[in-house]
Amino acid sequence: MFKNVIVKTPGESYVNGLTTSNLGTPVLDKAIEQHHSYIEALKTCGVEVTLLPGNADFPDSTFVEDTAVLTANFAVVTNPGAVSRNGEIIEMEPVLRKFYDNIYHIEAPGTLDGGDILQIEDYFYIGISVRTNYEGAVQLKQILEGENFKATIVELKEFFHLKTGITYLGEGTIVVAGEFVDHPVFNSYKKIVVPPEEEYAANCIRVNDYVIVPAGFPLTKQKIEDAGYKTIEVDTSEFRKLDGGLSCLSLRF
Template sequence: MASPAKKVTYSTTKNGQGNFGGGGGAMNSRSGDTFATQAQAVSAGVVASYFDFPAGIIRRIPDSLADQALRMDDSVVVDIDLARRQHEKLIMTLRKLNVGMSEMEPDEELPDCCFVEDPAVVLDGIAIIANMSQPGRANEVIGIRRILKDDLRQRVVEMKEDQKATLDGGDVLFTGREFFVGISRRTNQAGASFLAKIFSDYNVSSINVYGALHLKSMMSMAGPDIIAVGSSDYAQRALKQIIEKANHDYKTVTLPDDDAANCLFVKKTLIHCTQEEYPDSYKIFTERFRNVSRVALPNSELKKVDGGLTCRALLVLKTPKILK
């Protein structure tokens, strides 16, 4: 793993206080700090550029998702037609934002295959092909590997070199400055260490995840240097660890619903929950991001199989932006 980050003062915002403009941006750093790191030295403009994704991968939903996809609650019933309509809205939104989406057909043998975030972690022209802990998902990497390598010209690194390592992309939160990797039921410390070895230009901190499938089940990036986080005890425990390990001061937006904290920031546009699904969290998004382009998208059906907005797209920066 990378060397432990030195502790910094972590500045957060509270519900109902202030709002964010177009790009967000870091809180003011303390002028007396003498331990400024590479990540802290990165300009706000460079950080913002990490969210200007020119390309991505999506996959259509197989019929088998309704009955066979993995889920924490086996009692839920998925409306597969509604799930497809909701997924289509995300696809169309990304295309309207001029993200060049590589579209994959569904595979009935892979009921979770539409959750393309998990099989790979991509940054700086490097794509880690993950060892996912669920054996039934292993073949999901095949088509994604081909697109990343042949179409998007990424350098592929196989995590299978370390058979003990497991990693799901849903546990990897990249802020534009550093990585936080959730240690969860799907990702272990060996997986986090593998990622740290490959992306050695960045600080990588492990965050213990409780009460949720993935780290990003309860937090995500809502803009450059802005973390959206749920209000549950589990989410706040994870945030506390980030506070202690971060190499930068981040703004936070605390939402009453953990699920609503899974959002996407793409090309200066925030994609978040709908009013119908999470009215209280939706209100906070509208109040706190009133000067930001926003799109509200439904996720009710894929949430039933533990899928969030981030899970459904693997977004890629074609051009490496290695911080030197």
Template structure:
């Protein structure tokens, strides 16, 4: 049975606009638009097999990166926090996501009140039990505080993320209590920060960064790149993962610096969701975002 923390019934996706070819803030150089769209479409079809209903948004040509819907909101359980992307050119993308969550899915959503707070969803990592916020080029400490205020039922703590990549480029969940960690120096430093603050114990699975940044665990299924793309890490999946797996080619999207998980915003719409805390005005009195837990279990995760 799938871990309930990663049980979803909807996946919000967005078609790739023509403007992605030359206007992306992430891609370096020319983008193979046709191949990117094929890979993106294959991901959508695979998500259907994993048991989620697809809400597909039309491409917005004014926003070349609009298909990276994960950055526009943080949705955990019955709580939906509208993000404030660190890239100013992307901030207009959140309006459509807010409408979908509020009108179509009937969520009570909240916005970040602090105009100086920035949050990209790709920097918010949910383990199923606690939340890690990466302070990065796109997410600042005020934004991390906004996440902590919205999700007060969870232990929320921050880590520093170097360079232009989001937190989820270095660490993802590969299963219930299985934390996949990249093998780069940057990923290892981030992981050391995480285990110094986490309250729960997880198994560690070390993989190549390119494999970690392109993992999706949903409804008891693991989606990852193909054997030809991640040879060594694929062997680890063969040896250590016993639940249903799906491999997808993601070479064109990876060449455009787009991670697989960034293309999906997962939602669990439950009849008995609790409402989130709304209309938060003061973020300078945040006691949650940077505090390490006062009582901790063993901080040393086991190795899978």
């Protein structure tokens, strides 16, 4: 069960954030409206929401997930792989210290984005991507194993982040798309397979009694509901334009 969530309002410079998509420039007012709906969905799930103000110095900083990896007993401050995002961790660490006494750090030249980290019970999967390098992945693996977790490093071939294509719903069930549908590392789990045309919907989040899903992907939503989960839809069109999804917008613990 999650008790707390940290989110950050899109700043005035959000429209200038990094992207690999060809979906157009985000509309700031619409992004802020969608972010508010996201917060309301989280509150419906029964968590306490800590809302941080936007910061125009960091256009991508609404994607707070990339700044930390959180467990029940300790936090790991990351070292984001995009140079323009490194300063985001300086803002985030004091916030985390309100909740955690035990904080680790990923040190350069290791890089690591939180979007590349998937926790399934006491097991962590660490993706190597354009933003997370091998040295950063090894550092995190050593931290986790020192805290009695298990960890496996997974090299990505297609997806931007690990969690772009996979979500853990609980009860041994994962939502998978693309390269993870037949990936041997994940074959021990029950799979809800996302059709190729709805690949974006693989990034959803289980928050207590609900699964928050992106709006506009009815086949995936139905599959999740057929598996016994209650869903809440949130429109994330303005975050998708900057490669962002539902998990990217919060730190949940």
